[in-house]
Amino acid sequence: MRSVNPTAHPTAGPAASAPDWWRNAVIYQVYPRSFADADGDGTGDLAGVRDRLPYLAELGVDALWFTPWYRSPQADGGYDVADYRAIDPAFGTLADAEELISAAGELGIRTIVDVVPNHVSDQHAWFQEALAAAPGDPARDRFWFHDGRGLGGDEMPTRWTSSFAGDTWTRTTGPDGKPGQWYLHLFAPEQPDLNWNHPDVVAEHEAVLRFWYDRGVAGIRIDSAALIAKDPELPEVGEHHEPGRHPHLDRDELHDVYRGWRKVADSYEDPRILVGEVWLDDNERFVRYLRDDEMHMAFNFDFMSRPWDAEALAGSIRSTFAAHATVDAPPTWVLSNHDVTRPVTRYGREDSSFAFSAKRFGTPTDLGLGARRARAAALLTAALPGVLYIYQGDELGLPEVEDLPEGTRQDPMHFRSGGIDPGRDGCRVPLPWTATGPTCGFNATGTAPWLPQPEGWGAYAAASQQDDPDSFLALYRAAIRLRHTETALRGDAFAWTPAAPGTLAFRRGEDLVCVVNFGDAPADLPAHTAVLIASAPLEHGRLPQDAAVWLRT
Secondary structure, three states: OOOOOOOOOOOOOOOOOOOOHHHHOEEEEEOHHHOOOOOOOOOOOHHHHHHOHHHHHHHOOOEEEEOOOEEOOOOOOOOOOOEEEEEOOOOOOHHHHHHHHHHHHHOOOEEEEEEOOOEOOOOOHHHHHHHHOOOOOHHHHHEOEEOOEOHHHOEOOOOOOOOOOOOOEEEEEOOOOOEEEEEEOOOOOOOOEEOOOOHHHHHHHHHHHHHHHOOOOOEEEEOOOOOOOOOOOOOOOOOOOOOOOOOOOOOOOHHHHHHHHHHHHHOOOOOOEEEEOOOOOOHHHHHHHHOOOOOOEEOOHHHHHOOOOHHHHHHHHHHHHHHHOOOOOOOEEEOOOOOOOOHHHHOOOOOOOOOHHHOOOOOOOOHHHHHHHHHHHHHHHHHOOOEEEEEOOHHHOOOOOOOOOOOOOOOHHHHHOOOOOOOOHHHOOOOOOOOOOOOOOOOOOOOOOOOOOOOOHHHHOHHHHOOOOOOHHHHHHHHHHHHHHOHHHHOOOOEEOOOOOOEEEEEEOOOEEEEEEOOOOOEOOOOOOEEEEEOOOOEOOEEOOOEEEEEEO
């Protein structure tokens, strides 16, 4: 095992080596399958990420968050984990992961990896053991195996709805070929849910955390963090449940799990962090996960889901600050991720909000309008106090690929919706690195990527934008550089300031103001001594519509 010192960051930003580096970090999400393909087989890999570390260092990010790189049948993009201690062969080896963690650290970039506590793959050794065992065997107790209801047990134990649409129970078949018990899966059938009442499940996950922390990983991102605990009585989901008593969402007892994980994280001389994926509408319940003995931060999905509207986004910012004021945790700001329609496409729609239930084929978008708004949104989020997350390719202004050829989609959300939901493949298309070539530089062999890149993809390539001062890439690089160098942007100070109708304005520190124009005409700006950065050129000293600017006052 390679020995890694995650505090040794010679080229990092001003606070990168501080114990609380994460409170104001810029964290870049890597979807390894689509980032860069070093071995030329059409699938991105860890060697490809390592080759592109200079690009990420120049971008200025403080940490990389990797979606699952573990051994997996890839039934759900790696979120069906078969072995947490092995890298999937498509991505490389454990030695490759250790080399990548070390090489990134030498450039001042920390590493965060995904852990998926709600479920494992149906190919996981535990589940295979459980399938081979008879009903009532202890091997089945690590999961949710139950007899069916009704005559012959032919009815599912509950009518809970899957996060991927469809049923949440699948019936097993016994050695004699007869139907057997049912098992629970809140996602796809290939992802059986774990029983967190079982001590083996608790102990194994704490051991997995130590396995990766010992290899120099600085943090763990916790997938579907609010779903892991279930009511053993298996009641149906009703219209209303007392807080903490929903049958399978945000139950009170799951906080004991994360308190145990926090003890593991805090046991290291350089404390590791925990990042939660917590989709909850109730802010009071949300911040319970951020108490000082649980997670360090959690994703702010409310902000990401709001439409491009001054009142809506200001409301989200206010409610986010109000909630976080009750705990010692920084807010997070994110515009998209590997599950969400890319901002350039989303912000060009008549309804620019995001909801999984609203995803449909054929929704019109104005990519020019969406690009202007996405550039402004990038400056808005980068100017807010807290943690900034960037999904790979957003810094290039990539749109959602909505016209993937028939037969190429792979996302279970698409198939389990009966083909109604386009799924999430459109934001996972492999990145373009060069303007030309059969894969736009995704690999050097020309082997077709696992998802096809659309015609003209090279126009968005990093190489195409490298020397263009007006490009998306230049905007992101400049904004991140200012986050690291401007004292006002490194603290927590924030105050709304008077703004023209249709605009938002707020002050950071003593001398920096961010103004965003959501209106339908150029807006006057407050008195200032310098323009630090703007998402679009000013028009005779006024801020164009759908644009943002940082001013020195």
